[in-house]
Amino acid sequence: MTFTYTISELEELHAFACGVARLAGNFLREEQVRRRRASALRTKEKQNSVDLVTSSDVAVEKMIRQSIQSRYPDHAFIGEESYSASKERRFLLEDGPTWIVDPIDGTVNMIHMFPMAAISIGWCINSIPTIGVVYAPFLGGTLYSAIYHPRGGAWLSEFGPCGPMTSLPLISPPPPLPGSTKGCLYVGEWGKDRRDHPGSLLNKRAANFLNMAAELGGRDGKGGMVHGIRSLGSATMDLVYVASGQADVMFEAGGCWEWDVCAGIAILLQTGGIVVDANPPEGLSKDDPIPMVCIGSRRYLAVRGCSKDAEGRSPRQQQEALVREVWRKTERIQSRR
Amino acid sequence: MTFTYTISELEELHAFACGVARLAGNFLREEQVRRRRASALRTKEKQNSVDLVTSSDVAVEKMIRQSIQSRYPDHAFIGEESYSASKERRFLLEDGPTWIVDPIDGTVNMIHMFPMAAISIGWCINSIPTIGVVYAPFLGGTLYSAIYHPRGGAWLSEFGPCGPMTSLPLISPPPPLPGSTKGCLYVGEWGKDRRDHPGSLLNKRAANFLNMAAELGGRDGKGGMVHGIRSLGSATMDLVYVASGQADVMFEAGGCWEWDVCAGIAILLQTGGIVVDANPPEGLSKDDPIPMVCIGSRRYLAVRGCSKDAEGRSPRQQQEALVREVWRKTERIQSRR
Numbered sequence: 083m084t085f086t087y088t089i090s091e092l093e094e095l096h097a098f099a100c101g102v103a104r105l106a107g108n109f110l111r112e113e114q115v116r117r118r119r120a121s122a123l124r125t126k127e128k129q130n131s132v133d134l135v136t137s138s139d140v141a142v143e144k145m146i147r148q149s150i151q152s153r154y155p156d157h158a159f160i161g162e163e164s165y166s167a168s169k170e171r172r173f174l175l176e177d178g179p180t181w182i183v184d185p186i187d188g189t190v191n192m193i194h195m196f197p198m199a200a201i202s203i204g205w206c207i208n209s210i211p212t213i214g215v216v217y218a219p220f221l222g223g224t225l226y227s228a229i230y231h232p233r234g235g236a237w238l239s240e241f242g243p244c245g246p247m248t249s250l251p252l253i254s255p256p257p258p259l260p261g262s263t264k265g266c267l268y269v270g271e272w273g274k275d276r277r278d279h280p281g282s283l284l285n286k287r288a289a290n291f292l293n294m295a296a297e298l299g300g301r302d303g304k305g306g307m308v309h310g311i312r313s314l315g316s317a318t319m320d321l322v323y324v325a326s327g328q329a330d331v332m333f334e335a336g337g338c339w340e341w342d343v344c345a346g347i348a349i350l351l352q353t354g355g356i357v358v359d360a361n362p363p364e365g366l367s368k369d370d371p372i373p374m375v376c377i378g379s380r381r382y383l384a385v386r387g388c389s390k391d392a393e394g395r396s397p398r399q400q401q402e403a404l405v406r407e408v409w410r411k412t413e414r415i416q417s418r419r
Numbered sequence: 420m421t422f423t424y425t426i427s428e429l430e431e432l433h434a435f436a437c438g439v440a441r442l443a444g445n446f447l448r449e450e451q452v453r454r455r456r457a458s459a460l461r462t463k464e465k466q467n468s469v470d471l472v473t474s475s476d477v478a479v480e481k482m483i484r485q486s487i488q489s490r491y492p493d494h495a496f497i498g499e500e501s502y503s504a505s506k507e508r509r510f511l512l513e514d515g516p517t518w519i520v521d522p523i524d525g526t527v528n529m530i531h532m533f534p535m536a537a538i539s540i541g542w543c544i545n546s547i548p549t550i551g552v553v554y555a556p557f558l559g560g561t562l563y564s565a566i567y568h569p570r571g572g573a574w575l576s577e578f579g580p581c582g583p584m585t586s587l588p589l590i591s592p593p594p595p596l597p598g599s600t601k602g603c604l605y606v607g608e609w610g611k612d613r614r615d616h617p618g619s620l621l622n623k624r625a626a627n628f629l630n631m632a633a634e635l636g637g638r639d640g641k642g643g644m645v646h647g648i649r650s651l652g653s654a655t656m657d658l659v660y661v662a663s664g665q666a667d668v669m670f671e672a673g674g675c676w677e678w679d680v681c682a683g684i685a686i687l688l689q690t691g692g693i694v695v696d697a698n699p700p701e702g703l704s705k706d707d708p709i710p711m712v713c714i715g716s717r718r719y720l721a722v723r724g725c726s727k728d729a730e731g732r733s734p735r736q737q738q739e740a741l742v743r744e745v746w747r748k749t750e751r752i753q754s755r756r
Contacts, residue, residue: 118590190647194604195589196665197558198649221534222559222577240559241578252532253455267531272628272648278637288629291609292621300615310527311609312535313650328533 085177085207089233092213096229099203099215102149104243106142106185106201107219113138114195114220136193139163142185146203150181157181157205162341173340173378180206182377184341188316197221198314200322204344211377214348216322226250226322228349236352238326251327251353251387258391259330259400263306263407266330268294269320271313273337283336286413290333293411304411317382321346324384325353331408335360335381335415344377346384354387356401362409372402380417383408422514422544426570429550433566436540436552439486441580443479443522443538444556450475451532451557473530476500479522483540487518494518494542499678510677510715517543519681519714525653534558535651537659541681548714551685553659563587563659565686573689575663588664588690588724595728596667596737600643600744603667605631606657608650610674620673623750627670630748641748654719658683661721662690668745672697672718672752681714683721691724693738699746709739717754720745 087095143163150159158180175182181203186192188199197220205213215227223245228236236250260266270291275283296305312329314320317338323329325346347357358372360381366372375382385401395403424432480500487496495517512519518540523529525536534557542550552564560582565573573587597603607628612620633642649666651657654675660666662683684694695709697718703709712719722738732740 190604194646194665194667195663196604196649196660222561224559267527267533267652272632276632276634276637276642276644278633278642284629284632288625288632291628292625295609295613295621295625296615297613300613305613305615307613309531310652311650312533312652313648315604315647315649323533326532328531330531 103217182344187318200318202318202345211348214345228352230352255389268308270333290412317342325350332384336417357384440554521678524655528652539655539682548685551682565689567689592726605645606649607670627749654679662687669721673754694721
């Protein structure tokens, strides 16, 4: 069954989600002040010393879930902390209205007070991310959001709810892609799995970074000579910078879940970006169109929106060419639920 | 000869530098709006496609230099763009009052509209960074600054000149260091030199990142198991996050100059941090005190300020122990002027 929402219903959902994100952000800012006084934040190790959950994650998720359940009691809810606490490991998104929430993406950053931490609130209908709100309360109150719809939009709001609001992508129409990895701003993460053996996730991630950075012709032909590599410690922020046109490519595999990307994907789709599997799908030939990734894939390769280039290639043609080049220049990464 | 300035003279210099930085930041924000309209920014390659200079760098440096020269005509001035345009390659800091300015640190970021770009205004006396102002106009108008003096201070100002101002370090007194690289937030950059051959700067940087990320015991005992690695594309922002206590360690060698670090060092010194050579100085024995780096060193290893730890080790003891551990776990990097 297909669900239909009107643009005004979507606008209401968007305004609600922005409000909830700001409330949760205010809570985090206040907590930061309390923490400055207490000089300590209780943390609990999840898997190892890098995978931390703070009491704030749990409190913020509860706050967001309660707001949603009291306003939209018939909507489904998927949250990072409730997922981690349960035994269920399948990807459970159905076609009905579903909120997908990460209360704090960038928990390690939060603990260090490094400002790349975000509240990510996404809403799906027919399994498609349709409302996305990403609020970074420690970055001058920066809020990115979108309604993915022909009559929707995407916005960057700065300096809090009364500050200026800019349409996304920031450059509109967005410039063509650089034509190859050379010239791209590439974002990716080192992740939490630090095991060191040949073929380990960590070693593959390191090889991929080095390939992307190296001069053209370097690394046995895998050199990508990107303009720059950025690692922020927040997949949500990585993706949102691609969605806004402030970076070109985001590559993330093995350390990322649907709540990290759902809101960002809604913004990306509305600004003309694409997100596909970070590994080439089996059997895909060089002329096949590249399918959109399932948001539970755990492997994501996102490319920003762009305009027709000087050779007349469409945005999609440029994006797919860049995806295939990144695939050629990176190691395959397996990930599991 | 030693120069002496009173605290009120320093306060006046600090207020002046903050004002100049904000003016320059406003210029850059306006230029970003113009650019959104024009959808293009003229760039000129300096060394290769990653080393870009925009017309904004040159215009902003001129604006800052003129402001300084009309207010303080007898002060010396060192700026990135005037240095690059001249043939002089020596490090020329003398003991008199000297401004050291990077009009835009993070030019590649600026070109992509990635928000980690900063105006960095430092002022030295007796060759010591004493006033530092780092303004990030695209990060919600975040301004970090300090007066390095017993009666000075260090501050984070958010949301523009009328917004809230917080003393640095953000947590005060700052927590002890984690006791080893395990638990540290580590910032460093991939840089602009992308040549790929054994022992190249790029390969050393990659090895250092991998060492820091790997589990303890991994990488032939060099595994550092840091909490996270962050690369922002701006050495100025990297350093300022260590100075504010929002990151623990900054390692940068080979891609960094005095104008990238002067302002950040003034803030770091005031908050109790240290900055030393990223390579161990020749002949330094394990009990020698580690000397402060010369700001023209081009190799910097900065560690945040901290309080006495549970074992009663002083801040300096913890910082030096961490420096020696990072030295053990990283490759030597040569850099030249």
